[in-house]
Amino acid sequence: MIASQPPQPQPPFGPRPRAALAMAARTARQVLGSGALDRLSALLDLDPQLVLDDFTIPAARRVLADAELLVTGWGCPPLDRRVLDAAPRLRAVVHTAGTVRHHITDACWERGIAVSSAAAANAVPVAEYTLAMILLSNKRVLAMARDYRTERRTVDWSGRYPGAGNYRRTVGILSASEIGRRVIALLEPYDLDVQLYDPYVTAQDARELGVRQVGLRELFATSDIVSVHTPLLPATRGLVSRELLAAMPDGATLINTARGAVLDQAALTDEVVAGRLHAVLDVTVPEVLPAESPLYTCDNVLLTPHIAGSKSGELRRLADLAIGEVENYVAGREFAHPVLHDRLDRSA
Template sequence: MPTAPAAPSAPTTPFRPRVALAMSPEAAQAVFTPEALAALGEVCAPAPPPLLDDLTTDQARAVLAEVDLLVTGWGCPPLDAAVLAAAPRLRAVAHTAGSVRAHITDACWERGVEVSSAAAANALPVAEYTVAMILLGGKRVLERARAYRETRRRDIWLRDEPGVGNYRATVGILSASRIGRRVMELLRPYDLDVLLHDPYVDAEEAAELGVRAVGLGELFAESDTVSVHTPLLDATRGLVGRDLLARMRRGALLVNTSRGAVLDQDALVEVLRAGRIRAVLDVTDPDPLPTGHPLWDCPGTLITPHLAGSQGNEWQRLAELTVGEVRRWAAGDGFAHPVTRGTLVYLA
C-alpha cells in the first residue's frame, strides 16, 4: 500500500528576543531615530517604556524582569550583580557605542552574558577626524588662518616657514589599535612616511600595514606629527610623559583621540606653554576640562569636545550595526563584533 504523505510540520516561529534600551535619553534620541527603532522592532520585541537610564526604580525592574537582551548606550548604568538579579532572563548586551568598560561588570562575565560593541563603526569617524587634523596641522591651517585674520595679508602663504607642509612629512602612530590601523590605511595615498610603535606588532606585520616599526622614543623623536591611539590601561596611564614630549621636534604636532589620561597633562602644559610643540586634543583628563584648567590657555592648542567619534548622521551607522547584531544573535549566529572578558583588557 502506498504510504500516506507525512503531515506538514508546523512552521517555526523565529525567536524574537525581548529587548529594552538602557542609555541616557539624549543618547537614545541621537542614535535611535524612528527609522532605527522600526528596524529594531522588525527583529525583536521591544519592551515598553520607560527608557532605562536608572536601573533601580520599580518600573525599571519590571522591564528588566522580562528582557532577553539590552541595547545599551552612553549613560547606561553599571550592570552589576543587583541589576542582573532583577534580570533573570538577560543573556546578551548590544552596545551602540565603543567602550563597554563603564557598564559591563564582572557580574556580566560570571553570568555568561554575551556582549557586542559598535566600536568598529565608531572607529571610522575617529580615524577620519585624525587624518583631517594631521593634514590640516601639517599645513599650519589654524595658526595661519589666525594670522590672516589679524593681518589681512594674503602673502602669508608665501612665507618660508620650516616644517610647514605634508610632502614627505613623518607621521608617527602610537598603537595599531582598530582606529590606529584605519588611520594608517587612510594615510596611504599621501606622500608621508608613516612610523608605528606597538609592542605587539613586529617589523614584518608593520611592513604589511605599509608602515615602519620603530621604538617608542624613536617614534617621538622622528615624527612631525604623533597620533595617539593606545587604549588606557594601567601600563599606558601617563605613558606620554616629559621624556617623550621632550624628544619631539620643535613645532611638531601631538594629536590625541584616545584617552586623556594616556598623556601626562602637567608635562604637556609645560611644553605647550614653552611653544615647543602643538597639540590637538579631542580627549582630556578629566573630560571635560574644568573652566580654569591651564590647557585652555596654552598656545598652539586645539581642544575639541569629543567630536572625533560619531556625530550627527554618523550615529545612524551605530544604530545599523547594532540592529544587525541583534538580528544575528536572535537567529542564533552570535555577534559579529563580540567583546569578551579577555579582549576587554586591550580595548579602550
C-alpha cells in the same frame, strides 16, 4: 571561571526575543532616531517607550525577568550580580556605543553573556577627524590663517613656514587600536611615512599594516606628528610622559583623540606655552579645563570639546551597526563585532 572566548548567541526562545533598552533617555532619543526604534521593534519584543536607566525600579524588575537581550547605550547602569539575578534569561548585550567597561561587569563574563559593541562604528569619525588634523597640522593651515587674518597682505608663506607641507613627513601612530588602524588605512594614499609603536603588534602585523615598527621613544623622537590612539588602562595612564614629549623635534605636533589621562598634561602645557610643540587636543583632564588654562589661548594649540567621536548625524552609524548585531542574534548567527573578554586588558 571566566571564559577566554566569547560565547556565541543562542537561538532565541521565541520568534521575537524579549528585549529591553538600557541607557539614558537622552541617549535613546539621539542614537535610536530615524526609524531605528521601528527596526528594533520589528526584530524584538520590546517596549520602545521604556528606556531603563535604573535597574532598581519595579518596571525594570518586571522587564528584566523575561529579557533575553539588552540593547544598551551611554548611561546604562552596571550589570552587576544583583541585576543579573533579576535577569535569569539574559543571554546577550548589544551596546550602541564603544567601550563596555562602564556597564559590563565580571559577573556578565562569568554568566557567559555574549557582548557586542559599536566601537567599530564610533572609530570612523575619530579616524576622519585625526586624518584632517594631521593634514592641516603638517600644512600649518591654522597658523597661516591666523597670520593672514591679522596681517591681510601678501606674505612669503614658504619662507615664514619653511617646514610646512605633507610630502614625506613622518607620522607616528601610538597604538594599533581600532581607531589607530583606521587612521593608518586613511593615511595610505598620501606621501607620508607612517610609523607605529604598539607592543602587541608583531613584525608581520606591521608589514601588513604598511607601517614601520619603532620603539616608543623613537616614535616620539623621529615623528613630525604623533597621534595618540592608546586606550586608557592602568598601564597607559601617563604613558606620554614629560621625557617623551621632550624628545619630540622642535615644531612637532601631538594629537590626542584617546583620553586626556594618557599623557602628562602639565608637561605638554609647558611645551606648548614655550612654543616648542604644537598640539591638537580633543580630550583633556578634566574634560572641561578650568577657565584660566593656558591651553585655551595658546596659538599653537587647537582645543576641541571631545567632538571627534560620533556626533549628530553620525550617531545613525552606531544604531545601524547595533541593529545589524540584533539581526545576527535573532538569526542565531555569531556577532560580527563581539567584545572579547581576554582582550579587555589592552582595549578601551
